[in-house]
Amino acid sequence: MFRRGRDLVQALITNRQFFARDACVVARDMIGATLLVHGVGGIVVETEAYHANDPAxxxxxxxxxxxxxxFGAPGSAYVYRSYGLHWCLNAVCLPGSAVLVRAIEPQSKLDLMRANRGVDDLRLLCSGPGRLCQALAVDASYDGLPLDELPFQFKLPSGARTSSILTGHRVGISKAVDLEWRFGLAGSSYLSRKF
DNA sequence: CGTTGGATCTTCT
DNA sequence: GAAGATCCAACGG
Known part of the structure; x- marks a missing residue:
């Protein structure tokens, strides 16, 4: 009992410490992690970093x-509406900085994601920030919620990393376009677009 | 393949 | 009034 509680607290502390770092480092380290909302989701395969003093x-x-x-607690969600239609999910890092989750490899509750998206093809379920929010049913009501508490679940991959990480320019921005703050899992079939 | 335009909301000028 | 961290369907080559 005591042991369980202690481990839980420990997990929360490490989770917060994980996000309370430079957004670029967090964005890279999030590749391969498992992200679920109400048990729906999979493995993070593409992210982008946004700094506090970043024009983009x-x-x-x-x-x-x-x-x-x-500007909330590191490790909480930042959800915003994009182009009036789509929702986008970020993980807050140091104050004013965040990591945009751009693509997930679907793993858990595939049929729910298919129903949410109205699409069958696995590759089209979560390959894009708007798509993955639709698949995981994320909207403004999740804005500010901690990623280490239900309905969210965030788990780092256990063991050493076996695959390499791609780096590239961020997508769809007009400022600070030269920065290579986009990260992806090499060889993944679930990226939003090529690097 | 590649390009284009429409849908539609929030923020800032 | 314009632009935006997007997606999709409808085109044209």
């Missing part, structure tokens, strides 16, 4: 009601 970041011009979750 929502937080660059300071705190607003939309981006306030970016």
């Amino acid at each position: 970041s929502h937080s660059f011009c300071g705190r607003t009601s939309r981006n306030s979750a970016m």
Whole structure:
């Protein structure tokens, strides 16, 4: 009993420590981790880092009601609407910085994801920030929630990393376009686009 | 293959 | 009023 509780606290501390670092480092380290929402999800295969003093970041011009979750606790979710249609899910790192989760390899509750997306092809379920939010049914009501508590589950891969990480330019931005802050799992069939 | 335009909301000018 | 961390269907070559 005591042991269980102690391990739980330990896990929460390490989880918070994991996110309370440079967003680029966190973005790279998140590749291969398992992310679930209500048990739906899979393995993170593509991420992008956004810094507090990064012209491409929502937080660059300071705190607003939309981006306030970016200034919350490290390890919490920042969810925003993109192009008026899609939701995008981020993991908050140091204050004002975050990692955009761009693609997931579907693993858990595939049929639920298919139903949420209205698509059968596994490769089209979570390969893109808007797609994965639709597949995992993430919307504004998840903004600010901690990723290490239900309905979220976030687990780092156990053991040493076996596959290599791709690096590239971030997608769909017009500022700070030269930075290579996009990361992906080499060889994955579930990336949103080529590197 | 590649390109284009429409859907539709939030923020800032 | 314009632009945006997007997606998809409809084109054209």
